[in-house]
Amino acid sequence: MKHNGFNVSEPMVFGIGSGLLFCYIPFLKVNHAPVITYRALPGHIFKKFAKRTGIKMKREKFSNPKDAKARLDENLERNNPVGLQVGVYNLLYFPDEYRFHFNAHNMVVYGKEGNRYLISDPVMESVTSLSEKELEKVRFAKGAFAPKGHMYYPISFPEKLELETAIVKGIKDTCKAMLAPVPIVGVKGIHKIAGLIRKWPKQKGIKTANHYLGQVVRMQEEIGTGGGGFRYIYAAFLQESGKLLNNEKLVELSKEMTEIGDLWRDFALEASRIYKNRSRSVGSQTDSYNKVADQLDHIADLEKVFFKKLKKAI
Amino acid sequence: MKKKEVPQDKSNLESANFRELCYAVDENGEYTTENSSGWEPKTVALKNAIEEINERIAEAKNRVIAGETSPIEYYMELHKMDVGILASYVGFWHWKVKRHFKPSVFKKLSRKTLNKYAEAFDISVDKLKSMSLEK
Numbered sequence: 298m299k300h301n302g303f304n305v306s307e308p309m310v311f312g313i314g315s316g317l318l319f320c321y322i323p324f325l326k327v328n329h330a331p332v333i334t335y336r337a338l339p340g341h342i343f344k345k346f347a348k349r350t351g352i353k354m355k356r357e358k359f360s361n362p363k364d365a366k367a368r369l370d371e372n373l374e375r376n377n378p379v380g381l382q383v384g385v386y387n388l389l390y391f392p393d394e395y396r397f398h399f400n401a402h403n404m405v406v407y408g409k410e411g412n413r414y415l416i417s418d419p420v421m422e423s424v425t426s427l428s429e430k431e432l433e434k435v436r437f438a439k440g441a442f443a444p445k446g447h448m449y450y451p452i453s454f455p456e457k458l459e460l461e462t463a464i465v466k467g468i469k470d471t472c473k474a475m476l477a478p479v480p481i482v483g484v485k486g487i488h489k490i491a492g493l494i495r496k497w498p499k500q501k502g503i504k505t506a507n508h509y510l511g512q513v514v515r516m517q518e519e520i521g522t523g524g525g526g527f528r529y530i531y532a533a534f535l536q537e538s539g540k541l542l543n544n545e546k547l548v549e550l551s552k553e554m555t556e557i558g559d560l561w562r563d564f565a566l567e568a569s570r571i572y573k574n575r576s577r578s579v580g581s582q583t584d585s586y587n588k589v590a591d592q593l594d595h596i597a598d599l600e601k602v603f604f605k606k607l608k609k610a611i
Numbered sequence: 612m613k614k615k616e617v618p619q620d621k622s623n624l625e626s627a628n629f630r631e632l633c634y635a636v637d638e639n640g641e642y643t644t645e646n647s648s649g650w651e652p653k654t655v656a657l658k659n660a661i662e663e664i665n666e667r668i669a670e671a672k673n674r675v676i677a678g679e680t681s682p683i684e685y686y687m688e689l690h691k692m693d694v695g696i697l698a699s700y701v702g703f704w705h706w707k708v709k710r711h712f713k714p715s716v717f718k719k720l721s722r723k724t725l726n727k728y729a730e731a732f733d734i735s736v737d738k739l740k741s742m743s744l745e746k
Contacts (some may be wrong), residue, residue: 308634308642356736386691399697401698436706440692440701508663511656518653524745529612529634533642555636573658 305458311527312534313460313467314342331509332441333485333490333516343449344382345470349453356462358445362433365446367405368412372450373468378407382447384438390418400442401422406432420547427441448600472608475600484604487597491590497560498583506586507572514565528558535607546610550603556597612636614645622649675742681717682742683708686732698706700731 304531314337335340359365372379384400385391408415412424427435475483489511490513499556517526539547571585574606626645630646637643668695671685687697698708709722710716724734 360638393658397691406645425664443699451706509661514652515660518650525612529737539738551642552640555612562612565652569655573655 305460306533306537308345308534309537311336311342311530312538313463313473314344314346320519331493331512332488333513333519334485343409345467346463347451349466350458350460352451352458353453354449356447356449358447360445362437362446365428365436365448366433369448370409370415373406373409373414377437377450378405379448379450380405381436382444383435384440385435386438387431387434388418389427390421398438398440398441400438400444410474436595439569460544464542467611468538468607472604473519474606475604484601485602487593491593491597494586494593495592498586499542502584506582510568510589514568517561518565524549525561526559528561529555532558542611550607553603553606557596560592560596560599564589564596567592614638614643617645617647618650619647620649620651620654622651622654664688678714680712681714682739683717683728684712686728686734686739690732697731701727703727 323526327548330544336457344354344356346352357368359368369379369381369593370543382400383404384398384403385402386396388396395558406414406415408422410426411430414429414432414471415424417424434504436444436448438444477483479484479485480489490492494510494513497509532551535551539545539551567585568589571582571589612633612635614637617633617635621718631647631710633645633647633650635645668685668688669702671680671688672682675682675685687694694705694708698705701708703711711728725736726739729739732739
């Protein structure tokens with residue numbers, strides 16, 4: 298964003314793009330464990346952000362890697378940075394332990410030197426690069442949410458970004474999603490997971506249950522979440538918006554969101570005690586599973602109240 | 612989370628020169644960012660997941676040696692894949708990939724088919740067939 302002379306913070310993009318979400322995705326398994334997400338797919342966040350602020354973005358997917366490369370080169374020649382959705386497994390600069398078949402990772406390519414692409418990856422402290430072949434491999438990773446060369450880039454900007462109206466739209470959309478009457482989404486989704494967690498030790502055995510619970514924590518605290526399943530970054534957005542809109546209520550709600558974020562961290566800490574200690578009996582493990590499930594139910598109740606208040610605050 | 616509470620636990624991030632960006636509030640309640648070197652609950656979850664994968668790989672290896680499955684399954688586990696992911700990389704149906712796990716079927720696979728698997732695993736066909744089962 299800064300490239301085109303607009304200074305917009307990461308929480309701002311996340312908030313306006315309605316990034317916050319909670320969704321349990323049934324039937325899908327990654328790394329042999331169930332999947333839940335704490336955010337929307339980054340492509341969607343950008344799409345919503347752009348639409349609400351008046352930026353025109355172009356999004357493209359490709360079936361042929363050659364076309365995908367040609368379009369990328371074309372943009373870079375015009376000095377136009379491009380966002381790419383990629384798979385993590387073949388990203389060579391990732392530590393081995395982090396290379397899973399996860400396809401919803403995003404990066405920005407901002408230039409090309411010889412046959413190496415210059416890359417800014419949000420999880421890296423400094424910029425990095427990939428060869429043509431390496432980049433093609435991650436752009437055409439296979440599996441769930443296969444990126445299919447997905448790329449997006451701005452084609453025109455408004456004179457001035459209309460942040461105020463965009464913020465209101467973004468918040469409303471998030472409240473709607475979090476309070477949606479769908480059993481696997483938002484607050485209801487959190488209750489659903491809590492219910493599943495209660496069943497795991499008996500239904501799947503301790504080993505699998507621990508593995509599943511570990512995955513829940515890893516998704517919540519993944520690199521790039523800013524901690525607490527994106528709750529902190531959302532609180533940062535509310536604080537910034539509250540000041541911008543002169544809305545004291547949003548600043549107050551930001552504090553509340555921070556506290557909810559802390560509860561998510563507590564849940565992760567409690568959950569980690571379970572899977573760290575693998576030798577306990579089934580009985581005591583079932584109790585601890587019930588305990589973390591209670592924590593989740595509590596968080597869900599708080600978030601329900603929170604998003605109702607948030608809806609009224611704007 | 613307060614800025615000074617951002618965890619700085621030991622993790623394998625350091626070796627790769629990685630640090631995580633966390634959002635936290637400073638003394639005045641203002642949001643800011645702070646780098647974290649890792650957080651134990653997460654490191655343990657990751658460690659357990661890696662152990663689990665290593666167990667799966669070792670088990671697949673034993674089954675290949677015992678003649679119960681083909682090297683395809685071993686390499687699939689080695690690359691942290693499941694049947695669905697492997698199937699989409701090689702362009703076959705699930706059931707077909709599973710059939711190729713049978714040593715008797717594996718022996719009769721054409722060079723073309725083997726090549727698809729070899730490409731997905733980034734190894735040579737000879738290596739795939741050799742049963743040497745290296746990393």
